[in-house]
Amino acid sequence: MNEPTLIRYDYKKRTLAEMEQRAADAVIAMMRRRSVREFSQQPVPRILIENAIRVAGSAPSSANLQPWTFVAISSKSFKQKIRVAAEETLKQITKKFSPQYCERLASVGGTVDKSAVEEAPWLIAVFAKQPPAEHLHGARTYVPESVGIATGFLVAALHATGLATLVDRPEPRAFLNEMCGRPADERPYLMVMAGYPVEDCLVPVIARKPLEEIAVFVE
Ligand SMILES: Cc1cc2nc3c(=O)[nH]c(=O)nc-3n(C[C@H](O)[C@H](O)[C@H](O)COP(=O)(O)O)c2cc1C
Helix, strand or coil, X not given: CCXXXXXXXXXXXXXHHHHHHHHHHHXXXXXXXXXXXXXXXXXXXXXXXXXXXXXXCCCCCHHHCCCEEEEXXXXXXXXXXXXXXXXXXXXXXXXXXXXXXXXXXXXXXCCCCCHHHHHCCEEEEEEEECCCHHHHCCCCCCHHHHHHHHHHHHHHHHHHHCCEXXXXXXXXXXXXHHHHCCCCCEEEEEEEEXXXXXXXXXXXXXXXXXXXXXXXXXX
């Protein structure tokens, strides 16, 4: 059995008062995040996206497999091709949605119009990589869980940077693999659009479930 090499954890201990303030600040900062569906054409420097992806790549992952690839696209013609293909696929998919689900989607601002895919300065396609079977030895690798956490880190980092985001399903999947030049063992997981919101950008009024509804404490 291989023993890990250990180093001292770079932990910064804070006073309780400091921690309470930081926790309150984090709530305010993160509660301001909203999905934006109208992006400004103002370019976003690549370094900002690189740094957000660095943060995403620091996410915890099962057995530290880091089973993700982030393909960051700013090419207008590339994004346009993905938009056209995504809209076509979505038209087919939405035919299968129940009227209740369509209503729910519409009420939170979801649309079949994928203009954000093309208009956001950056489209980040997140791919989940399945490890080779010979490495698994029958073990579960929790790839979707790990990539979900990394995508959360990515969205939080982009928001902390001062950019707006929109998360979307990655459609059409085979096309995304081909367009992004990713191998078959990488599955399109999500797409994250990032940029500045348009001036006076509007977002739908939505309610967040209160703490009592989403948290259970066992003390
Ligand atoms: C997996 C996933 C898929 C989503 N798909 C769409 C989509 O297809 N179209 C859209 O307009 N918004 C989409 N969204 C954004 C959600 O509608 C949005 O996060 C939700 O309404 C909450 O709003 P908020 O992000 O402003 O808090 C998606 C979000 C996630 C996490």
